[in-house]
Amino acid sequence: MLTNWDWILFDADDTLFHFDAYAGLQRMFRRYDVDFTHDDYSAYQAVNKPLWVEYQNGAISALQLQHRRFVGWAEKLRVEPQELNSGFLGAMADICVPLVGAVNLLNALKEKVSMGIITNGFSALQQARLERTGFLDHFKFVVISEQVGVAKPHLAIFDHALTLMGNPPRERVMMVGDNPDSDILGGINAGFATCWLNADGREAPETIKPDWEVSSLAELQARLLPDYVDGK
Structure with a gap:
């Protein structure tokens, strides 16, 4: 188990999947x-x-x-x-393919923390991609804005996810995403820890301050699991 987190939530597009x-x-x-x-x-x-x-x-x-x-x-x-x-x-x-490092990260985390997805993408696409990449079994739930009726960064979609998680302490949930305006701002407003995946080296908005910023999923894995070696 991870010491600091009970749950890690991921965005989908350009966080786990390459979106071309x-x-x-x-x-x-x-x-x-x-x-x-x-x-x-x-x-x-x-x-x-x-x-x-x-x-x-x-x-x-x-x-x-x-x-x-x-x-x-x-x-x-x-x-x-x-x-x-x-x-x-x-x-x-x-044409869906996982981002570099996504498979290794999810496999490394699978037995150590509960995981979910919160996405503003559309239902038909998300389900197909999770099945084709073999990611579906890694996640306890997939929250899709199209089904909930509100999109990130709206607090209601994060509160819905919190209910699905069984209402753990908010500070023990981390939201990981590439979009500061939806993923990070929404996570902050929900009281979650946040990690901005900034693969392009963009300048962060002045008013949005993630707890962590990483340039790759491999860097995120190293921060979450510094002692992880050979599947252990």
Whole structure:
């Protein structure tokens, strides 16, 4: 068992799984004979990113986000936006790979601490990726914002996870994630310890102070389990 933590909670996208949206969109659009370019991706993100902010702020639903980000392309291709969204999520599941260090970290922690996932991603994609990577058995639960009805950093999604954990002391729960505005801020507001996975060396927001900051999952493993050797 770990001395300081009863539970470690992970974000999913870009924390445990590599999330290459550009590759997923290219794969999906090939079915429609569309050569999806970097310029197309920039235009897509100009629509998608503000929608995610609205979603995290509770201004729109998951369904509205998934619909609105594909409206323009749906009109061009004369299909329904939901068809494109479903195709995109399927493509992302197909190309899913764990981040470097994720397999070693989860295997090292499996018998030493309880683990869960809290993600703002969508149900169909998360379940498929957990099954395909063999990660599903490592986690006691997966909390998905689409199912709970609120997204990180909203306190309610963390409180929901706390209930699933059996209400341990909040200070004995650590939240690990790559997004300071959703994972870290949400974890801080919930009273959890936090670890920011900052693989790109970004500058932290002045008002958000994680307990730990690591540049890789291997570094996180070394901090959590400094004496871990050969599966012991």
